[in-house]
Amino acid sequence: MQINLTREDLLKPLSYVAGVVERRQTLPVLSFVLLKLQDGELTLTGTDLEIEVVARIKGLKGNNASAEIALPARKLFDICRALPADAEITIKREKEGEKATIKSGKSRFALATVPVADFPNIQSQQWEQALTISQASLKNLFEQTHFCIAQQDVRYYLNGLLLEFVDKKLRAVATDGHRMAISEIPLEKSNKSEKQAIVPRKGIQEMMRLLDDPDGMVEIQVSTNHFRAQTSGFVFTSKLIDGRYPDYTKVIxxxxxxxxxxxxxxxxxxxxxxxxxxxxxxxxxxxxxxxxxxxxxxxxxxxxxxxxxxxxxxxxxxxxxxxxxxxxxxxxxxxxxxxxxxxxxxxxxxxxxxxxxxxxxxxxxxxxxx
CATH class of the missing domain: 3.10.150.10 (DNA Polymerase III, subunit A, domain 2)
Structure with missing residues (x-):
């Protein structure tokens, strides 16, 4: 298998995915990124079992065959970042189980791989709530509230941001028991039904990093156990914190x-x-x-x-x-x-x-x- 692309094609999507991947993982496969090439589109997937980010690179020319490979995320990102701005990159592996070779100009790197079949993915259920808003609005909502989320509180439901879908509003609430932040943004359409979802702290921090196009839109979806944010460049999925958020209105x-x-x-x-x-x-x-x-x-x-x-x-x-x-x-x-x-x-x-x-x-x- 072989994938041909430029440093500029790879660097930004890889930065999206590498942020989710932890350096020290209990499962070695979780420090890897899954690259999947199909019909000229390359997807990069990283996960820590709680959060999954899939980044897309569309319109890759000269890549007609399908290919799949799992490579060390942080090492691949560091290599890509260290290459010259206009570098051409070739990712190649002769057969399953062998090391992959990353070539660019006179540089050559041999990286370990893991079987693609071992790479986990987050299975989501039927989405109960869906809406589309601007990336700038959603990012602003998170920035106004995220710093009040608790850190490693025994009341596990406080370790996330409450997203509340009410009427024609999306409200965010965060508290660590000593302070509380509340903010909301108006929506063009009414929500199907009132719903609450608690997104983990790490998920909110990753989304703030991913929402980098102030003029772009993002589609939000919520199921019983998962939250998803989707743009043309990435798909972010996070498990929700299971628990009932306290009645924050009594504190105001x-x-x-x-x-x-x-x-x-x-x-x-x-x-x-x-x-x-x-x-x-x-x-x-x-x-x-x-x-x-x-x-x-x-x-x-x-x-x-x-x-x-x-x-x-x-x-x-x-x-x-x-x-x-x-x-x-x-x-x-x-x-x-x-x-x-x-x-x-x-x-x-x-x-x-x-x-x-x-x-x-x-x-x-x-x-x-x-």
């Missing part, structure tokens, strides 16, 4: 007695400066609210202190409340408006952060004791 404060309108960029910079002297372990900062003033202070175990003051339109009772400064900075950075509305009730209640112009994205952050 329905009314707040103190609403502060702050300049977004200046507030983010202020928090960044104060964070320098916050405790590296707890990252806590104190917000002291009084007449026309918001004072932000941080202390650390070395008895060092940072203090900043922000002018605010506030004339109520004085109040002190502590927050994780990283949570505040990440939420404020994800808002795109000129100002941010900071909602509070009392020192023991969660705060909210949102744009004055839109309801979503919205962030809820629990206070912390300092």
């Amino acid at each position: 404060p329905h009314s707040q007695s103190k609403l502060l309108k702050l300049p977004r960029e200046a507030t983010r910079e202020t928090l960044g400066r104060v964070a320098i002297l916050s405790s590296e372990k707890y990252r806590g900062v104190r917000f002291s609210l009084s007449n026309k003033s918001l004072q932000i202070t941080a202390h650390n175990p070395e008895q060092e202190e940072a203090q900043e003051e922000v002018s605010v339109d506030y004339s109520g009772e004085a109040m002190e409340i502590g927050f994780n400064v990283n949570y505040m900075i990440e939420a404020i950075s994800s808002l795109c408006s000129e100002y941010v509305v900071f909602g509070l009730n009392d020192p023991n209640s969660s705060c909210t952060l949102a744009s004055p112009e839109a309801r979503y994205p919205q962030y809820v952050i629990m206070p912390m004791r300092l």
